[in-house]
Amino acid sequence: MAPVTGYEHAKPFDSGHLQVGGVHRIYYEQRGKKDGKPVIFLHGGPGGSTSADSAAFFSPDVYRVVLLDQRGAGKSTPLAELRENTTQLLIDDIETLRKHVGVSQWHMVFGGSWGSTLSLAYAEAHPEAVGSLVLRGVFLVGRSEIDATYKNGPAPQLFPDEHEEWLRYLPEKDRNDPVQGYYSLLTSDDAATRLAAGKAWNRFELRVSQLVPPADMYDKLEDDAWVLAHARIEAHYFVNDCFMEPGQLLNEANISRIRHIPTTIVQGRYDIVCPPKAAWMLHKALPDSKLHWIADAGHSAKEPGTMSKLVEVCDSYAQLDS
DSSP states (O other), X not given: OOOTTOOOOXXXXXXXXXXXXXXXXXXXXXEEOTXXXXXXXXXXXXXXOOOXXXXXXXXXXXXXXXXXXXXXXXXXXXXXXXXXXXXXXHHHHHHHHHXXXXXXXXXXXXXXXXXXXXXXXXXXXXXXXXXXXXXXXXXXOOHHHHHHHHTSSHHHHHOHHHHHHHHHTSOGGGTTSHHHHHHHHHTOSOHHHHHHHHHHHHHHHXXXXXXXXXXXXXXXXXXXXXXXXXXXXXXXXXXXXXXXXXXXXXXXXXXXXXXXXXXXXXXXTTOSSSOTHHHHHHHHHSTTSXXXXXXXXXXXXXXXXXXXXXXXXXXXXXXXXX
């Protein structure tokens, strides 16, 4: 049994960039067992990135782990690019990558936060390519979910001091629609304005993401590349409702396409970035799914209870036939 920190992997046995469309080159790498059961890890954000830690959920003796930095994020180029960056194009990228690495069907699609959204959208578009789903911190792209963090939901109510500081960064005229206000700053022609707004945007999200904040909570704010990509791309998607129709993921015509896929949901009970109601709604729409509530966790996958359960789930899915 892996420790709560998960599995350690050797260096990637394969990595590279793929040209997708006229603007973007997406970075990918493969770790673990070369002929193992293929799993793709879809990171959060939008605008997050992968790292060696992203493979920690998966036993390297069983899994072939494919990590993908989505358009404009991580090692993909151009950094923080918003052109040709939509959910539909990210779905296409996963298919392009699947074919490039020679996978006929993913044994597992694993995604947390925005990664859960993209996992569901991908599975509904390509159910034949998905053997199982493991989802953490479910986000269904409802406007109420976005507002829950940034406007009038649990995050502002539980962190009123932090939220007021986040709002005060904006000109007063923009505070009634803060996501749009930040988006305007994050798309400014001035590089210093974009970076400063990115740090303010991300500081608030980092603070509200864990039930018990770790000592290194704000270390990511020193990484200018991550700060810019995460904030710009996240705001870009949020002002555009993540390029999805209201209720799209739970629409019967869509959700019925994936009811046969083994699915497990892991949800922090005190997740205020992706409030637990979304996980409950998804579980009810997929009645054969398994839902694990983590009683002492917020949003982050790195919280001990969440990490431990995710490793346990991935270990159990290793027993499924490919």
